[in-house]
Amino acid sequence: MERAWIISIGTELALGQTIDTNGGWLARQLAALGIRAERHVTVPDHTGAIRDVFVEAAAKGDVVLASGGLGPTEDDLTRHALADAAGVELELHEASLERLRAFFVARGRRMPETNRVQAMIPCGGRAIQNGCGTAPGLHIVLRGTPCYVTPGVPFEMRAMFSRDVAPALAAAGRGQVLLSRRLGTYGLGESNVNEQIADLMGKGQNPGVGTSVSFGVVSIRLNAWAEGRAEAEASLDDAEAEIRRRLGDIVFGRDDETLPGVVGRLLAQRGETVSTAESCTGGLIGALLTDVPGSSQYFLGGAVTYSNEAKTRLLGVSQDVLEARGAVSESVAQAMAEGVSRRLGSDYALSVTGVAGPAGGTSTKPVGLVYIGLSSSTGTVVEPWLFGEDSPREVIRHRAAYTALNMLRRRLGGSASEGSVGK
Amino acid sequence: MERAWIISIGTELALGQTIDTNGGWLARQLAALGIRAERHVTVPDHTGAIRDVFVEAAAKGDVVLASGGLGPTEDDLTRHALADAAGVELELHEASLERLRAFFVARGRRMPETNRVQAMIPCGGRAIQNGCGTAPGLHIVLRGTPCYVTPGVPFEMRAMFSRDVAPALAAAGRGQVLLSRRLGTYGLGESNVNEQIADLMGKGQNPGVGTSVSFGVVSIRLNAWAEGRAEAEASLDDAEAEIRRRLGDIVFGRDDETLPGVVGRLLAQRGETVSTAESCTGGLIGALLTDVPGSSQYFLGGAVTYSNEAKTRLLGVSQDVLEARGAVSESVAQAMAEGVSRRLGSDYALSVTGVAGPAGGTSTKPVGLVYIGLSSSTGTVVEPWLFGEDSPREVIRHRAAYTALNMLRRRLGGSASEGSVGK
Numbered sequence: 001m002e003r004a005w006i007i008s009i010g011t012e013l014a015l016g017q018t019i020d021t022n023g024g025w026l027a028r029q030l031a032a033l034g035i036r037a038e039r040h041v042t043v044p045d046h047t048g049a050i051r052d053v054f055v056e057a058a059a060k061g062d063v064v065l066a067s068g069g070l071g072p073t074e075d076d077l078t079r080h081a082l083a084d085a086a087g088v089e090l091e092l093h094e095a096s097l098e099r100l101r102a103f104f105v106a107r108g109r110r111m112p113e114t115n116r117v118q119a120m121i122p123c124g125g126r127a128i129q130n131g132c133g134t135a136p137g138l139h140i141v142l143r144g145t146p147c148y149v150t151p152g153v154p155f156e157m158r159a160m161f162s163r164d165v166a167p168a169l170a171a172a173g174r175g176q177v178l179l180s181r182r183l184g185t186y187g188l189g190e191s192n193v194n195e196q197i198a199d200l201m202g203k204g205q206n207p208g209v210g211t212s213v214s215f216g217v218v219s220i221r222l223n224a225w226a227e228g229r230a231e232a233e234a235s236l237d238d239a240e241a242e243i244r245r246r247l248g249d250i251v252f253g254r255d256d257e258t259l260p261g262v263v264g265r266l267l268a269q270r271g272e273t274v275s276t277a278e279s280c281t282g283g284l285i286g287a288l289l290t291d292v293p294g295s296s297q298y299f300l301g302g303a304v305t306y307s308n309e310a311k312t313r314l315l316g317v318s319q320d321v322l323e324a325r326g327a328v329s330e331s332v333a334q335a336m337a338e339g340v341s342r343r344l345g346s347d348y349a350l351s352v353t354g355v356a357g358p359a360g361g362t363s364t365k366p367v368g369l370v371y372i373g374l375s376s377s378t379g380t381v382v383e384p385w386l387f388g389e390d391s392p393r394e395v396i397r398h399r400a401a402y403t404a405l406n407m408l409r410r411r412l413g414g415s416a417s418e419g420s421v422g423k
Numbered sequence: 424m425e426r427a428w429i430i431s432i433g434t435e436l437a438l439g440q441t442i443d444t445n446g447g448w449l450a451r452q453l454a455a456l457g458i459r460a461e462r463h464v465t466v467p468d469h470t471g472a473i474r475d476v477f478v479e480a481a482a483k484g485d486v487v488l489a490s491g492g493l494g495p496t497e498d499d500l501t502r503h504a505l506a507d508a509a510g511v512e513l514e515l516h517e518a519s520l521e522r523l524r525a526f527f528v529a530r531g532r533r534m535p536e537t538n539r540v541q542a543m544i545p546c547g548g549r550a551i552q553n554g555c556g557t558a559p560g561l562h563i564v565l566r567g568t569p570c571y572v573t574p575g576v577p578f579e580m581r582a583m584f585s586r587d588v589a590p591a592l593a594a595a596g597r598g599q600v601l602l603s604r605r606l607g608t609y610g611l612g613e614s615n616v617n618e619q620i621a622d623l624m625g626k627g628q629n630p631g632v633g634t635s636v637s638f639g640v641v642s643i644r645l646n647a648w649a650e651g652r653a654e655a656e657a658s659l660d661d662a663e664a665e666i667r668r669r670l671g672d673i674v675f676g677r678d679d680e681t682l683p684g685v686v687g688r689l690l691a692q693r694g695e696t697v698s699t700a701e702s703c704t705g706g707l708i709g710a711l712l713t714d715v716p717g718s719s720q721y722f723l724g725g726a727v728t729y730s731n732e733a734k735t736r737l738l739g740v741s742q743d744v745l746e747a748r749g750a751v752s753e754s755v756a757q758a759m760a761e762g763v764s765r766r767l768g769s770d771y772a773l774s775v776t777g778v779a780g781p782a783g784g785t786s787t788k789p790v791g792l793v794y795i796g797l798s799s800s801t802g803t804v805v806e807p808w809l810f811g812e813d814s815p816r817e818v819i820r821h822r823a824a825y826t827a828l829n830m831l832r833r834r835l836g837g838s839a840s841e842g843s844v845g846k
């Protein structure tokens with residue numbers, strides 16, 4: 001089993017009104033199992049179009065992964081189309097109907113009659129249990145080719161693929177394995193990162209190395225092809241070590257590790273706490289920190305002081321300083337960090353005050369100017385940053401939040417590599 | 424010319440390492456020209472795979488739009504594959520070669536010999552000029568079907584499509600125009616929304632009506648096909664009015680309007696202010712509110728009180744209540760909202776305290792239990808919500824934040840339709 005066809009079903013996808021992320025996610029999972037995505041097809045919610053692509057995919061691919069069109073509405077046509085393609089009828093799957101009813105009962109609701117269709121599966125097929133939503137998935141062998149169909153909701157699809165589909169494919173896969181690794185960096189622009197690893201990024205190298213950037217986080221992607229997982233892992237380890245040697249502590253983590261997650265891990269390891277005082281980021285740093293499960297261990301809380309009055313009332317920033325220096329100033333960033341630290345008794349406090357735009361900039365305080373403070377037992381440091389006058393508000397806010405988190409990360413011991421923590 | 428096939432070419436796309444945005448963009452442009460994207464196919468940089476999909480697309484579609492694989496490197500194979508599909512040779516296009524050389528001269532560089540291949544086009548084809556990069560595009564009629572191929576770099580592709588391809592398609596197009604509209608709703612599940620508009624969602628209706636859901640926001644998408652824009656707009660207006668009549672004030676906005684944006688607009692119209700007291704959402708409501716430009720007009724700030732001590736120190740929640748009722752309780756939600764409102768003097772205050780999980784749930788206070796408070800001059804209302812024990816932390820947090828914003832929206836006068844505001 002080497003060649004997979006991936007099918008994404010939905011009129012909103014075909015019309016370009018929703019960007020499909022399921023196809024890419026599935027392709028990456030398949031690659032790690034030694035199965036290459038040979039073709040990815042998107043079709044609208046139309047029975048004939050869906051049926052045709054299933055027939056073609058089953059004829060040309062070794063396995064078919066499809067998502068979308070399993071909802072309870074009249075434009076959810078995937079199960080009908082799949083039955084058509086297989087030349088069979090749909091039949092009621094009692095166990096799935098029971099699970100559906102239980103899903104609604106658990107939420108204190110009556111199951112709408114329209115949801116009943118979600119318990120119908122093509123004769124000869126199998127239901128794939130859905131732990132997070134109403135629609136079960138479908139597994140059927142079409143002209144000798146296994147087809148797995150899940151709902152289009154990404155977290156439902158991912159959970160079902162990982163629990164039910166991946167183990168079956170892992171047993172069947174036999175191609176060259178592709179393993180990927182991502183290194184997250186913060187603190188240098190993408191061109192500067194590229195300059196330092198240019199010789200590793202040439203065409204045809206194995207592992208292949210490429211970069212991408214989002215909100216100032218430059219990600220380095222490594223792709224290693226090998227006969228087996230161990231060999232691929234070893235070649236990724238070598239490449240990672242070389243890149244870390246060159247880039248030092250701008251590398252904050254690997255794969256799904258996020259900057260807030262790494263900061264949290266470092267704080268938890270040290271048994272220390274942080275609090276926040278946010279103006280232009282409006283709560284974003286707190287939201288990022290608390291997106292990490294278990295963050296109550298190290299995040300105490302903070303103040304969102306968007307107005308000057310809030311800075312005074314919640315954090316004790318003096319009105320004199322606000323008037324003399326302005327809300328966007330080094331002095332106010334310092335007073336905010338120290339104010340929240342004093343009130344909550346945290347080991348560290350981060351503060352942010354700046355001009356996120358698009359309006360509100362002046363010649364001396366342009367859009368993109370942000371003061372970021374870090375307070376601790378050894379005092380308070382405030383850094384001025386200029387995130388680009390032309391950048392959208394969203395970019396300036398995220399860069400301010402990440403830069404604050406990165407200041408704390410470097411203070412806590414920097415890089416996420418096992419070797420460098422605590423050195 | 425009514426049915427288009429869209430082809431995206433690139434191994435990084437097929438492997439899911441880069442998310443394709445070209446396909447969606449092209450589908451939207453085509454729809455506005457009266458051409459439907461019938462199928463969207465992604466294939467890796469492999470001559471046979473690319474050739475096969477061109478042959479299939481030319482046989483089944485009325486027009487083919489492709490992007491990617493026109494670079495100067497060895498894995499850029501689209502022009503060879505297209506010549507294969509047409510059964511012709513590649514030939515040097517002198518004018519394109521001149522343009523290529525001039526491109527490099529203008530940048531003070533000599534053209535690398537490898538770039539010469541970019542001036543090769545299939546016999547019988549035409550070069551499409553590229554104003555922004557090196558690779559010209561290709562236009563060829565394959566078995567009677569016009570095929571347009573551009574580089575994969577989005578801004579090059581978009582410029583070439585708009586300047587060269589769109590005018591040709593507009594002249595040839597004879598299909599109907601598609602205009603789309605989205606209505607955002609909050610407060611009912613997708614199945615319940617569907618039940619109320621099921622008769623509008625039938626297959627083949629015009630406008631077509633479909634729904635999708637993200638973090639509890641159920642979006643209703645209307646697609647109207649018509650001979651002209653005015654007619655399409657009128658039919659969208661009629662459908663929107665009917666849906667609003669049925670769903671009432673769960674409809675919060677249209678097209679790009681967001682729940683935080685609508686709340687902001689209503690507050691600004693009334694000259695009123697809001698503050699926030701967030702526990703399990705950790706600053707997310709503040710971050711959502713301040714994502715809207717101009718939010719300083721109505722958002723004063725708030726407290727992120729993740730720990731019990733923060734609830735006491737920043738908001739004055741009594742330790743007795745915290746001990747007697749627990750942090751996740753109606754009493755604490757009420758004290759949080761009233762505490763922040765008193766401190767900041769806002770007209771409204773929202774509070775959230777709950778169990779976001781995955782750990783921390785108990786039999787009486789399970790994961791997903793969230794108390795949401797809304798305080799105003801007329802008193803404080805607290806609602807208990809249960810967002811689903813199996814839902815990921817991210818979903819519970821977003822649903823809690825949106826539910827809080829929606830409570831405030833309904834309080835402020837509800838729906839975003841011109842007609843219903845203030846009624």
